[in-house]
Amino acid sequence: xxxxxxxxxxxxxxxxxxxxxxxxxxxxGIFLFVxxxxxxxxxxxxxxxxxxxxxxxxKSQGFTKNKIRAVWELQYFLAIFTGTVAGLVIAAxxxxxxxxxxxPLTGFLAGDDIxxxxxxLVVLLxxxxxGLVIFLITKRMDKISPVRAISGGxxxxxFDSRIKxxxxxRGLLGSLALRQLLTGRGQYLGAxxxxxxxxxxxxxxxxxxxxxxxxxxxxx
Numbered sequence: 103x104x105x106x107x108x109x110x111x112x113x114x115x116x117x118x119x120x121x122x123x124x125x126x127x128x129x130x131g132i133f134l135f136v137x138x139x140x141x142x143x144x145x146x147x148x149x150x151x152x153x154x155x156x157x158x159x160x161k162s163q164g165f166t167k168n169k170i171r172a173v174w175e176l177q178y179f180l181a182i183f184t185g186t187v188a189g190l191v192i193a194a195x196x197x198x199x200x201x202x203x204x205x206p207l208t209g210f211l212a213g214d215d216i217x218x219x220x221x222x223l224v225v226l227l228x229x230x231x232x233g234l235v236i237f238l239i240t241k242r243m244d245k246i247s248p249v250r251a252i253s254g255g256x257x258x259x260x261f262d263s264r265i266k267x268x269x270x271x272r273g274l275l276g277s278l279a280l281r282q283l284l285t286g287r288g289q290y291l292g293a294x295x296x297x298x299x300x301x302x303x304x305x306x307x308x309x310x311x312x313x314x315x316x317x318x319x320x321x322x
Contacts, residue, residue, distance in 0.1 A: 116209070116210075122310075126307070126310070129303070129306075130303060133299045133300075133302075133303050135228065135231075136295075136299060137295075137296050137299055137300075139231070139232065139235055140295055140296055141296070142178065142232065142235065142236075143235050143236075143239050146174055146236055146239045146240065147239050147242075149174075150239075150240070150242060150243065154246065157170065157243065157246050158246055161243075161246060167240070167243040167244065170240070170243065171236065171237065171240045171243070174236050174240065175233055175236055178232050178233075178236065179229055179232075179233075182225065182228055182229055182232065183225075186221070186225050190216070190221070193216065194216065197216060
C-alpha cells in the first residue's frame with residue numbers, strides 16, 4: 103500500500119512529457135515577449151530622436167504629448183491585433199495535430215477547442231504592458247520645446263553622457279565605437295539584453311536535451 107501511486111501522482115507521470123514541452127514553450131514565449139518589448143522600446147526611442155524637430159512642430163501646432171503618444175499606442179495595438187488574428191489562423195489547425203502527437207504517450211484524447219477567453223486575457227495583458235512601456239519611454243517628450251526643436255537645439259534629448267571617451271587618430275574606428283558606446287549606452291543595452299536572453303534559452307534547451315538523453319532515459 104505504501105508503494106502504490108496516488109491518482110495525482112499517476113497523472114503527473116503520465117503528463118510529464120507534455121508538461122515539460124508546454125513549460126519550455128511558455129518560457130520561450132515569455133522571453134520572446136521581453137525581446138519584443140526591448141526592440142519596441144528602442145524603436146520608439148529612436149523614432150523620437152529622429153523626429154525631434156517634427157515633434158516640436160506638432161507641439162507648436164497644438165498637438166499635446168498625449169495625442170502624439172496615442173498615435174504610437176494605436177500603431178502597436180493594431181500590430182498586436184493583427185498578430186493575434188494571424189496566430190489564431192495558424193494555431194487552429196495545429197491544435198489537433200499536437201494532440202495526436204502526445205496521444206501515444208498519455209493515452210488521452212486531446213480536445214481541439216481554443217479558449218478565446220484566455221487568448222483575450224493574454225492579448226489584453228500584452229497590450230497593457232506594451233502601452234506602459236510606450237508611456238514610460240514617451241515621457242521624454244515633456245522635455246521637447248517647440249522653439250528649441252525648430253531651432254535645432256536638441257541637446258537635451260539626444261544621446262549625451264558625462265563620460266566622453268577621447269577620439270584618437272590611431273585606432274580611429276575603435277575610439278569612435280567606444281565613444282558611441284559610452285554616450286549611447288541605453289541604445290546598446292537593449293541589444294545586450296536580447297543577446298543574453300537568446301543565449302540563455304539556447305543553453306537551457308541544450309542542457310535539457312542532455313538531461314533527457316537520446317532515448318529519454320534521463321526522464322526515468
